[in-house]
Amino acid sequence: WRTQSLADALADGARQPAEAGGGGGRGLPCARLRVHGAERASVSRSRALVAVGCTSGEVVLFALPPAAPTGASAVIAPAATLSLAPWGIGERMSGPVGALAFSFDGGRLAVGWRGPRGGLAVFSSAG
DSSP, X not given: OEEEEHHHHOTTOOOOOTTOOOTTOOOOOOOEEEETTEEEEEEETTXXXXXXXXXXXXXXXXXXXXXXXXXXXXEEOOSEEEOSGGGTOOXXXXXXXXXXXXXXTSSEEEXXXXXXXXXXXXXXXXX
């Protein structure tokens, strides 16, 4: 498993220290996300979600807690895993996740794959 800090998971390159919270935004918790084969990431600031796309073609969603976890709870557990498997599309067909983007309101997540067939899908961010 690759452990990635939340600051490193920000797809747009924006980085905020955990203490930051001014200017109407909320500070990011200092926590870790455990994701196997992380490729891409996107953050929905309006819904406090992080989506991490993997080499397996899956997308792992994390719900950010309102306060920074400490101790053993400093690793945030996945809230949901999104995949094309329910439609019979496996990793060999889709390939790894190549792009992720939340809608403006954070209610939808667009996922692009860069495999042999590639493709694009839009998921509800509720899973």
